[in-house]
Amino acid sequence: MFNWLSENSSSVQAIASVVTAVIWLVYLQILVGGIRRNKRAWLSINRGAGDGLNAHVLVTNLGNEPVYLRDILMKVRTDDKTTRAFITERQEYSREELSDALNGTLQGPLQAGAYRSLGDLREIFHRAGLSDASEDLEKIKEIEFVVFGATHTTAGACKTYSVVCDDNNNLRLDPTRMQTRRLSRWRCRRIARNAAQQAA
Structure with missing residues (x-):
């Protein structure tokens, strides 16, 4: 398992970055939606x-x-x-x-x-x-x-x-x-x- 991770570390890092970006985008959408609802x-x-x-x-x-x-x-x-x-x-x-x-x-x-x-x-x-x-x-x-x-x-x-x-x-x-x-x-x-x- 560890050998596979070390051999594919660049791919794993890329996938982790994409998943992190998606999570932050979801949080950002929730935050902006809440602000818009409060000002509506x-x-x-x-x-x-x-x-x-x-x-x-x-x-x-x-x-x-x-x-x-x-x-x-x-x-x-x-x-x-x-x-x-x-x-x-x-x-x-x-x-x-x-x-x-x-x-x-x-x-x-x-x-x-x-x-x-x-x-x-x-x-x-x-x-x-x-x-x-x-x-x-x-x-x-x-x-x-x-x-x-x-x-x-x-x-x-x-x-x-x-x-x-x-x-x-x-x-x-x-x-x-x-x-x-x-x-x-x-x-x-x-x-x-x-x-x-x-x-x-």
Whole structure:
């Protein structure tokens, strides 16, 4: 055995070098992947703090880095059309009602682990210029919230809710999937561009 090793020492060293390089490459990939995951924005959209039209829509930063919220888009789908409206600016409040002018917008930094309420559904509907009358609510099939943010790159998330009205005309939002869907950079740009074109 030792004689074979001494006779083939150069081959054994070459194989050992290759195996060592492969191991270091695997470790490097794990290290880089961990760093990228830690810096990746992770936004969550949920409904809570109330029922029906009094329920709030909450955006939470589940990442390790602060996220700057830029825009919030709401899409409302009925049988015959889809309405898109940016609900970033809290137009339901006048400047006199706000202790700070910055409270009139949802834009701004969101620290890691922090959350921000987009308002309750009644406020959001008024902000989007939509009616909250029971006969209009019954026509709605789905509501989708899209959040655009930024860290060192573009961040985005969306969540879709199906709308259910009970016998007492109480509105309920049921998520079509439990997890908030993350959006790629190009998809954020495409959604924002389409919404801007419709608003123009």
